[in-house]
Amino acid sequence: MKKEKTEELYVKWVDGLLTPEEESELALLMKQDPSLEPDLHQSRMVSQTIQDSILDSVEPPYGDFFNSQLMRKVELEIASKAPSKKAARWWQSLRWAWAPAGGLALVLAFFAGHRMARPSTSELVDSVSRAQPDLVSVYVTSNQLAASVIADGDGAVSAIAIEGLEDLEDDLELAINTEQKEEGLEGLPVSYLRSRAHQFQ
């Protein structure tokens, strides 16, 4: 028999909690070892002595003081929790608005980001849809513009050299208006104009 099982049998015998099957198992063990029974009897006596000698309940000294001290701590505990509870309630009352507010913020952020990221496109679309006859942007030279004329001796051939011109910007639309006038695009749908604008871009 396993050691754990025999220990359990001994413990249960001392406590008087053996089942009939366990009793027969223990009887077998007692037959094999004659010293077991007196040993268990002695163990039962010790158990009984402990039960008789040690009290299960002993009032703490100064029982009233014990309670008053404890209740003071409890009151402090309650007081320390009270403000945080109120705060929780305040936040809880606004919880219903968190989701719509968050959603609205997301939509606004999306549109703001979209406008900042592609200003030229929107300008282009606006200009095309309104079919303005003017230039989209104006070209201005820098202050250091200088021009010089180079000519041969008899004046048959001459060249003009210009220095200090700024680079042309990518979104400078010089062709739209002229095209519109030249090709007679006035009155065409905006989508068509937009696709043409993209082509030129």
Next chain:
Amino acid sequence: MNFLRWGTSKMLMAPAEGSAHAGSSDQEVSDHQLIEACQNGETRAFETLVTRHRGKVYAMIQNMIKNEADAWDLSQEVFLKVWKALPKFEARAQFSTWLYRVTHNVVYDWLRKKKLDSSGELEDSLLKPSEIAAGATTTPSSVVRPDEALMNNELGVKIRKALKTLNAEHRETILLREVQGFDYKEIAQIMNCSLGTVMSRLYYARKKLQTLLSDEKGKD
């Protein structure tokens, strides 16, 4: 619910003071009714619950650590923890088992703070009377209480001396079984161990006590 609150409040008006088992109206209210009232924030109900159980908790702690002053403080700690944890307490659980589980944790935390040996076994030298601080006894002993009279009898002294030599786990198992009368399953729950461990601890603790007490007899 309101009826219950009203009922418990009415019944709790009188008995808060007095001994643990004294008030008859106190006993009319079950632990679970009191707990329900506590969960609704009634501190008066909690005081009744404390008065009802403080003796057992104090006795258990005192038998574990053998120092009245610390036992008093630790009992306070136990009940404060109980108050904090009461909102989570489920009615289907046995209150006494839960209370002793809290007591077990508080005592072991205290013992751990007082330095454990490296193997995890609790150092029994902590429990030697010579190691206990001078003046630790807080009770004025001009009048000997009945429980003290019983504790001071010869056999009681021998038993307590023998109990001191056990390690904390064995001592607690013996106290929970022999003194507090918990069954094996409840002891396993309180001590957070298996049923087999409880059986083994009980077996070895009894065996050791038997040997110690027979040695004492031999000396006499």
